[in-house]
Every structure is written in C-alpha cells, then in structure tokens.
Amino acid sequence: xxxxxxxGGKRFRPRMVFTAYDALGGDDDDAVAGVGAAFELLHTALxxxxxxxxxxFSRRGIPNVSGSYRDTATTAGLSTPAAxxxxxxxxxxxGDLALTGASRLLMQVRCGGGVQARLLDIxxxxxxxxxxxxxxxxxxxLSPEVPTVDEILDMERAKTAVYSFEAPLQAGAVLAGAPExxxxxxxxxxxxxxxxxxxxxxxxxxxGTEESTGKTTLGDLREGKRTVxxxxxxxxxxxxxxxxxxxxxxxxxxxxxHVRARLESCGARSFAESLVExxxxxxxxxLDGPEVTDTLRAALSPLVAxxxxxxx
Amino acid sequence: xxxxxxxGGKRFRPRMVFTAYDALGGDDDDAVAGVGAAFELLHTALxxxxxxxxxxFSRRGIPNVSGSYRDTATTAGLSTPAAxxxxxxxxxxxGDLALTGASRLLMQVRCGGGVQARLLDIxxxxxxxxxxxxxxxxxxxLSPEVPTVDEILDMERAKTAVYSFEAPLQAGAVLAGAPExxxxxxxxxxxxxxxxxxxxxxxxxxxGTEESTGKTTLGDLREGKRTVxxxxxxxxxxxxxxxxxxxxxxxxxxxxxHVRARLESCGARSFAESLVExxxxxxxxxLDGPEVTDTLRAALSPLVAxxxxxxx
Numbered sequence: 001x002x003x004x005x006x007x008g009g010k011r012f013r014p015r016m017v018f019t020a021y022d023a024l025g026g027d028d029d030d031a032v033a034g035v036g037a038a039f040e041l042l043h044t045a046l047x048x049x050x051x052x053x054x055x056x057f058s059r060r061g062i063p064n065v066s067g068s069y070r071d072t073a074t075t076a077g078l079s080t081p082a083a084x085x086x087x088x089x090x091x092x093x094x095g096d097l098a099l100t101g102a103s104r105l106l107m108q109v110r111c112g113g114g115v116q117a118r119l120l121d122i123x124x125x126x127x128x129x130x131x132x133x134x135x136x137x138x139x140x141x142l143s144p145e146v147p148t149v150d151e152i153l154d155m156e157r158a159k160t161a162v163y164s165f166e167a168p169l170q171a172g173a174v175l176a177g178a179p180e181x182x183x184x185x186x187x188x189x190x191x192x193x194x195x196x197x198x199x200x201x202x203x204x205x206x207x208g209t210e211e212s213t214g215k216t217t218l219g220d221l222r223e224g225k226r227t228v229x230x231x232x233x234x235x236x237x238x239x240x241x242x243x244x245x246x247x248x249x250x251x252x253x254x255x256x257x258h259v260r261a262r263l264e265s266c267g268a269r270s271f272a273e274s275l276v277e278x279x280x281x282x283x284x285x286x287l288d289g290p291e292v293t294d295t296l297r298a299a300l301s302p303l304v305a306x307x308x309x310x311x312x
Numbered sequence: 313x314x315x316x317x318x319x320g321g322k323r324f325r326p327r328m329v330f331t332a333y334d335a336l337g338g339d340d341d342d343a344v345a346g347v348g349a350a351f352e353l354l355h356t357a358l359x360x361x362x363x364x365x366x367x368x369f370s371r372r373g374i375p376n377v378s379g380s381y382r383d384t385a386t387t388a389g390l391s392t393p394a395a396x397x398x399x400x401x402x403x404x405x406x407g408d409l410a411l412t413g414a415s416r417l418l419m420q421v422r423c424g425g426g427v428q429a430r431l432l433d434i435x436x437x438x439x440x441x442x443x444x445x446x447x448x449x450x451x452x453x454l455s456p457e458v459p460t461v462d463e464i465l466d467m468e469r470a471k472t473a474v475y476s477f478e479a480p481l482q483a484g485a486v487l488a489g490a491p492e493x494x495x496x497x498x499x500x501x502x503x504x505x506x507x508x509x510x511x512x513x514x515x516x517x518x519x520g521t522e523e524s525t526g527k528t529t530l531g532d533l534r535e536g537k538r539t540v541x542x543x544x545x546x547x548x549x550x551x552x553x554x555x556x557x558x559x560x561x562x563x564x565x566x567x568x569x570h571v572r573a574r575l576e577s578c579g580a581r582s583f584a585e586s587l588v589e590x591x592x593x594x595x596x597x598x599l600d601g602p603e604v605t606d607t608l609r610a611a612l613s614p615l616v617a618x619x620x621x622x623x624x
Contacts, residue, residue, distance in 0.1 A: 049408060052364075053401040073454070082454050089365040089450040092404065093443045096361060099408055100439050103415045107432060113425075120419060127412050131405045138401040142385070142394050 001065050002094050006044040013039035013168045020172030020186055023299035028175075034109035035119060035175055038102045039168045042123065045098035046130055046163065052091045053138060057084070066091040099127070111175060118174045126167035133159025140226045146234035147226055153195060153275075155226075156202075161194025169300075181291040186300075192283035193303055196276045200310050202227035203272050206260060221259055222251045228275060229268045238266035276311060280304050313377050314406050318356040325351035325480045332484030332498055335611035340487075346421035347487055350414045350435060351480045357410035358442055358475065364403045365450065369396070378403040411439070423487060430486045438479035445471025452538045458546035459538055465507060465587075467538075468514075473506025481612075493603040498612075504595035505615055508588045512622050514539035515584050518572060533571055534563045540587060541580045550578035588623060592616050 014036030021032045048065050051057075057067035070087030074080065106123055109116065136155045140147050147155075169190040173183045205220035206229060220227060224247025233242050245251055245259045263269050283304050287297045326348030333344045360377050363369075369379035382399030386392065418435055421428065448467045452459050459467075481502040485495045517532035518541060532539060536559025545554050557563055557571045575581050595616050599609045 045408075049404050052404055055397075078454060086450060086454055090447060092361050092364055092407075093447050095404075095408070096357075096411055097440065097443050099411055100415065100436065103412065104432075104436055107419070120416075124412065124416055128409065131409050135402060135405050138398060142390060142398055 001068055001090070002044065002048075002098055004068075005048065005065055005094075006040065006098070009040075009043075011036075011040060013043050013164055016165060016168035016190070017172040017175075019299050019303070020169045020178075020296075021176045022172075023293075023296045024173055024176035024178045024182065026172070026176035028111075031109050031111050031175060032172070034105055035171050036168075038105040038109075038123060039163070039171065041098050041105060042102040042127065042163060045095045045102060046134075048091050048095035048098060050134065052088055052095065053134065055088075057087060064091070065094045109175075115174060115177070119171055122167050122171050122174065126163040129158045129162045130160070133157070133162075137226075141224075147231055149228055149231040149275075152202075152226055152228050152231045153199075156198035156228075157191065157195050161191065161198055165194030165197065166190035179291070182296070185286055185289050185291050186296075189283050189286040189300055192279045192286065193307055196279035196283065196304075197307050199228050199272055199276045199279070200307055202229055203269070203276070203311050206263065207269065218251055218253070218256050221246060221256055222249055223247065228272045229263055232271045233263055233266050233268040236266040236268070238262050242266070273311065276308065280308055313380055313402070314356065314360075314410055316380075317360065317377055317406075318352065318410070321352075321355075323348075323352060325355050325476055328477060328480035328502070329484040329487075331611050331615070332481045332490075332608075333488045334484075335605075335608045336485055336488035336490045336494065338484070338488035340423075343421050343423050343487060344484070346417055347431060347483050348480075350417040350421075351475070351483065353410050353417060354414040354435065354439065354475060357407045357414060358446075360403050360407035360410060362446065364400055364407065365446065367400075369399060376403070377406045421487075427486060427489070431483055434479050434483050434486065438475040441470045441474045442472070445469070445474075449538075453536075459543055461540055461543045461583075461587075464514075464538055464540050464543045465511075468510035468540075469503065469507050473503065473510055477506035477509065478502035491603070494608070497598055497601050497603050498608075501595050501598040501612055504591045504598065505619055508591035508595065508616075509619050511540050511584055511588045511591070512619055514541055515581070515588070515623050518575065519581065530563055530565070530568050533558060533568055534561055535559065540584045541575055544583045545575055545578050545580040548578040548580070550574050554578070585623065588620065592620055 014033075017036040017039060018032060021035075026032055047059065051059060051064050051066060056064065057070055058064055063071055066084075066087035068087070069090035070083045073083035073086045078086065103120070103123065106119055107116070109119065111119070133155055136151075137159055140151065140155060166187050167190075170183050170187045173186045178186070202220075204217075205225065205227065206217060208217055210216060219225075230242075230246060233239055242259055242262045245255050248255070251259075284301060286292070287300055326345075329348040329351060330344060333347075338344055359371065363371060363376050363378060368376065369382055370376055375383055378396075378399035380399070381402035382395045385395035385398045390398065415432070415435065418431055419428070421431065423431070445467055448463075449471050452463065452467060478499050479502075482495050482499045485498045490498070514532075516529075517537065517539065518529060520529055522528055531537075536542075542554075542558060545551055554571055554574045557567050560567070563571075596613060598604070599612055
C-alpha cells in the first residue's frame with residue numbers, strides 16, 4: 001500500500017536533489033538515486049501521517065493508506081467506525097515504516113563517512129523541523145484567533161518548505177562535494193523558493209482552477225484553512241464580510257465567489273502575490289552570489305520561473 | 313513531553329543490551345549506553361503510536377503524550393473533541409520524533425563500520441517486525457473470529473518480544489564483537505524468553521494483582537483482548553459460558569471472578585502456564601549450547617527466573 005501511495009507523484013524532492021547534484025558536477029547515479037529516494041520516502045511518511053492527523057481518507061480524490069484499509073474492511077463487512085479505525089491504524093504504522101525507510105535509504109548510500117554524516121544531519125533536521133511545523137499547524141487550526149502572516153509563513157516553511165526544497169537541494173550539494181558556502185547558498189535559495197511555493201499553494205487553493213490543481217477550490221475555504229490570504233484579510237476592514245464564510249462546511253459556489261471577490265478587494269490576493277514575487281526575487285538574488293557558478297545558476301533559476309508560472 | 317514519557321520506566325531494553333554486552337566482555341560504556349538508549353527510544357516510539365492506535369489517553373494511570381496535550385487544551389477551554397484531536401496529533405508527531413531519534417542514536421555510536429551496519433540492520437528488522445505485529449494485533453482485535461493460540465503467539469512475538477528481548481540482546485552481542493554463532497544463540501534465547509514474558513503478561517492481565525501489575529485486572533477482559541487464555545478457552549466446551557463476558561465493557565467484579573474460574577476449569581490457565589514453562593525451558597536449553605560461555609550463561613539464566621517469578 002505504501003508503494004502504491006508513493007507511486008506516480010511528481011518526484012519533486014528527488015528532482016531537487018538531482019538538480020543540485022548534477023549542476024555541481026556529481027556523477028554517481030546510484031548515490032544520488034539513493035538520496036533522492038530517501039527524500040521521496042520521507043515525503044510519503046509525512047503525508048501519510050498528515051492524513052492521519054487531518055483524519056483524511058483520500059488524497060487528490062484517491063483513497064490514501066487509511067482509505068484503502070478502511071475500504072477493504074468495509075467490503076469485508078466491518079462497521080464504519082471499525083473500518084475507519086483499521087484504516088487509521090494502518091496509516092500510523094505505514095508512516096512509521098516509510099520514515100524508517102527514509103533514514104535507511106540514506107544510510108545505504110555509498111559515499112564518504114563525512115558526507116554521509118552530513119546527509120543524515122540534513123535529513124534529521126528536516127524531520128525535526130517538519131514535525132514542529134506540523135504541530136504548529138495543528139495548534140493554529142485549533143485556535144480561535146486568526147494567526148498573523150508571519151506565523152503562517154513560519155509554519156508553512158517548517159511544515160513543508162524545508163523538507164521539500166531546502167534540505168534536498170542541500171543534500172544534493174553535499175553529495176556532490178560542494179564547498180560549505182555553496183551548500184549554504186543552495187539552502188538559502190531553497191528556503192526562499194519553498195516559501196514562494198507555499199504562498200502559491202495558498203493562492204491556488206482559493207483562486208486556482210480544479211483542472212490545474214487537481215483539487216476543489218472550495219476545500220481550503222470550507223475547512224477554514226489558515227493561509228496567508230486569510231491572515232492578511234483578517235487585518236483589513238473587510239474581514240467582517242469574509243469571516244462568516246471561512247470554515248463554513250457547506251459553503252456554496254456563490255458564497256465562494258463572494259469570498260474570492262472580497263479577498264481581492266481587501267488586498268489579500270495582491271498581498272499574497274507580492275509575497276510570492278518578493279521571495280522569488282530573493283531566491284534569484286541568492287543565485288547572484290559569488291559562490292554560485294554559472295552552471296548552478298542556470299540549473300536553479302528555472303525553478304523560480306516554474307513556481308511563478310503556477311500563479312500567472 | 314517525550315522526555316517525560318520515556319522517564320522512569322524499567323529501562324528493560326537497555327538492560328538486555330547491557331547484560332549481553334557485559335557478559336561478552338564489552339567495556340565501552342559510551343557505546344553500549346548509546347545502543348541501549350536507541351532501544352529505549354524505540355520502545356517509547358512504539359508505545360506512543362500504540363496508544364494512538366488504541367485511542368488511549370493514559371498509560372498506567374498517568375496521562376500519556378495524547379493525554380497531556382489533550383488536558384492542557386481542555387484547560388485552555390477547547391471542546392473535548394478538539395482537545396482529543398490535539399492530543400492524538402501531538403502523539404503521532406512525538407512518536408515520529410522518537411522513532412527517528414532511535415535510528416539517530418544508533419548511528420552516533422562510535423564503533424566499527426561493519427558493527428554499526430549490523431546494529432542498524434538489527435534495529436531496522438525490529439521496527440519492521442514490530443510494525444507487522446502491531447498491524448496483526450489490529451486485525452485480530454477487529455475480527456469476529458477468536459484467533460488460534462499460534463496466531464496470538466506469533467502476534468505477541470512480533471509486536472513486542474522481538475524489539476524487547478531478541479533484538480537488544482543481539483545488539484549487545486554484536487557490539488561486544490561476539491562470533492556469529494553467539495549472536496544467533498543470544499537471539500534464540502531472547503525469542504524464547506520474550507514469548508514466555510508475553511504469555512506471563514496475558515496471565516497477569518487476568519489473574520494478576522493490581523499491586524504487582526499496576527493496572528486493573530478487569531482491563532483485558534473488558535476490552536476483549538485477544539490473549540493465549542482466550543484463544544485456548546475458545547477451543548474448549550466451556551467457551552459458551554466465557555464468551556458472553558469477553559469484551560463486556562461494564563464487566564463487574566463478580567462476573568470477572570466467574571470468568572476467571574471458568575478460565576481455570578476449562579484448562580486455559582494451566583495451558584498458558586505450561587506454555588510459559590515450555591518456552592522458559594527452551595531458553596535455558598539454548599544456554600546449554602557449546603557456543604555459550606559460562607559467563608554468558610550465568611548472566612542470562614537469571615532473566616528466565618525473573619520471568620517465571622512474575623507468575624509464581
């Protein structure tokens with residue numbers, strides 16, 4: 001089930017590892033594949049447990065681990081609560097196996113002892129930061145207060161951006177034997193792109209199209225997801241007209257259209273878009289540093305364009 | 313919270329590591345402490361996630377991770393469902409950190425590369441087997457059928473005995489540089505003692521005293537826990553008089569006394585006791601093998617006595 005749940009994704013994190021590694025002259029296909037696979041499996045572990053925490057039984061319309069184990073139990077005649085319990089239990093266990101698998105894959109990469117220790121540090125730090133981000137996300141979602149934009153950005157960075165961008169890019173650089181200044185620069189680049197990416201996600205969750213995102217654009221509003229849009233809107237005079245619809249489980253298409261219009265008129269949409277531009281700009285600035293070679297710059301700058309294109 | 317939840321236990325798994333290591337001539341205090349701590353933290357990770365799966369908010373009468381996070385949320389004014397959700401979420405995350413921490417501790421042990429690879433294999437295998445045992449436990453608890461004694465023994469061995477006995481004893485032997493035959497013998501010994509220990513747990517869960525076990529002796533019966541006692545009783549003519557009370561959430565003290573009497577008269581108690589004796593005997597037989605030195609035998613045989621004393 002884990003294999004099925006980790007199949008067919010965008011392989012986004014391995015791509016980060018490969019991009020940095022290739023651009024920095026790495027040529028050990030087996031080693032870089034191992035590091036890439038470790039980050040992919042970490043991603044699987046984190047989304048499987050995230051779904052447990054959110055009590056979700058599907059992801060992008062397809063049954064996830066919990067959903068699959070729930071469904072076979074339901075078919076076998078179990079009651080819904082018992083079947084859901086089976087699903088959630090299987091997902092706790094599956095996430096544990098994926099998490100262990102991620103460390104395990106990294107330990108099996110053939111490289112120098114110093115490089116391996118450094119890679120394990122990066123993975124470990126990514127897990128630690130992601131765990132913190134996940135916990136903050138839980139806390140923010142339970143709090144009656146609307147968080148500030150900075151709280152949202154910190155949470156999104158910790159929960160997703162570090163393990164998806166910063167850490168895999170750094171791991172690729174470390175494996176390629178890059179000097180410390182380059183590893184730092186690549187990490188800083190990843191941090192900025194990662195934050196831009198998360199804010200784009202917030203924008204697409206409300207203003208995207210179902211065709212492009214693969215998920216309903218009512219979801220974020222209906223579940224009252226804490227996003228940069230909401231955090232900014234809450235500081236404006238129009239919040240009174242938005243707030244009643246945030247977290248409204250049966251939000252209609254017309255109500256959603258109203259909320260979108262208000263998020264535009266109050267300036268939340270353009271604020272979020274300017275945040276994306278700002279972090280994208282900072283990412284590109286990092287690439288202008290003296291430690292960044294032309295090859296590395298040429299390899300990384302398209303990532304910024306890719307992120308920006310998602311909202312344009 | 314993790315620190316609090318891993319404090320004050322019996323340090324049972326580190327003791328297994330130390331016992332084998334010391335008896336086999338190991339003298340690196342730092343290294344053996346690291347290996348022992350890794351198994352203790354693995355234990356913490358597994359019970360924290362086991363409590364998530366069982367939706368338990370306390371362990372031995374004290375709030376566990378979920379319970380602690382639930383309680384501070386309740387105090388802060390959250391509704392019970394929201395507070396419980398916060399508790400469970402924190403426990404999923406805390407277990408992930410403990411699991412990662414276990415591998416991490418083992419990686420930081422200073423020992424030869426070959427020894428370390430072997431230690432990591434042992435830990436990895438223990439996690440994998442425990443995950444399987446946990447899943448089988450979930451399946452057995454949801455099935456309307458009463459499992460067979462062998463199914464129970466296999467589940468208990470996988471869920472608990474491997475990571476509590478077999479793996480830490482083997483890890484101690486490997487760290488001490490013991491020959492492969494000794495590592496195998498120590499593992500086999502651990503497997504037998506571990507199974508004996510689990511069957512003792514089943515016995516104490518029904519026939520123990522609250523003073524000695526620290527938990528109510530109604531719990532196993534009320535939750536309908538699948539144990540060797542139940543599996544054996546289900547094969548006897550007296551099952552019709554026992555079954556109605558197994559899993560009865562409001563089982564009274566008198567009804568429990570009736571069930572205990574029936575578990576004795578049907579032979580389930582003596583069957584379980586003979587199983588304990590049989591596995592304890594097999595454990596001692598392993599110690600009579602030619603590869604087991606006098607020192608090792610002298611160090612390990614008291615473990616068997618300790619297990620047996622718990623039910624005598």
